Amino acid sequence: MLTSRLPGRVEPYKLAAHAEHLDGLVALADMGRLTDEVGAQQGDASVWLEFAIDAQGRRVIRGRLEADLQLPCRRCLEPMAQHVASDFLLGLVSSDDLAADLPSTHEPVLVENEQLDLLGVVEDELILSLPQVVYHDESACPVSREQLSSGADAEASEAPSGSPFDVLKRLKGNTES
Numbered sequence: 001m002l003t004s005r006l007p008g009r010v011e012p013y014k015l016a017a018h019a020e021h022l023d024g025l026v027a028l029a030d031m032g033r034l035t036d037e038v039g040a041q042q043g044d045a046s047v048w049l050e051f052a053i054d055a056q057g058r059r060v061i062r063g064r065l066e067a068d069l070q071l072p073c074r075r076c077l078e079p080m081a082q083h084v085a086s087d088f089l090l091g092l093v094s095s096d097d098l099a100a101d102l103p104s105t106h107e108p109v110l111v112e113n114e115q116l117d118l119l120g121v122v123e124d125e126l127i128l129s130l131p132q133v134v135y136h137d138e139s140a141c142p143v144s145r146e147q148l149s150s151g152a153d154a155e156a157s158e159a160p161s162g163s164p165f166d167v168l169k170r171l172k173g174n175t176e177s
């Protein structure tokens with residue numbers, strides 16, 4: 001169980017040269033782009049990082065992150081608990097040109113002035129690891145499948161990915177008419 005905070009900025013080339021390990025917690029509430037994607041979050045992401053120079057001389061970070069998020073159910077838009085975990089392999093590059101030389105197994109991260117914005121990297125990885133869509137179990141979702149299909153004619157069944165608001169609007173229209 002991690003208790004310490006991950007540092008916000010590090011000098012990754014030094015850490016790679018010494019094959020250092022870093023782990024720690026990152027507050028989810030500080031992640032503005034994550035909040036934009038899935039709404040405000042509480043708690044921490046747990047992060048484990050190994051800095052290394054690989055056999056080809058590349059400076060790399062092998063990492064793992066885990067977080068318990070509250071993601072909006074696609075059907076009712078209410079938040080639901082979702083455990084997210086991701087393993088990743090990052091290649092450190094000092095320019096965008098060098099990123100093109102990395103094998104596809106490595107995600108490039110840009111190091112400027114020997115500094116790496118570690119929290120930005122963790123946030124990027126967390127956003128990449130988000131599931132595309134999440135749904136409550138039908139029994140637990142305030143918007144049941146029956147509700148979705150009862151007001152649904154051809155239009156809805158052709159567009160099952162429509163906004164839940166559209167469905168609610170249609171349901172309302174049906175009861176009024």
Ligand SMILES: [Zn+2]
Binds near residue numbers: 074140142
């Ligand atoms: Zn739901």
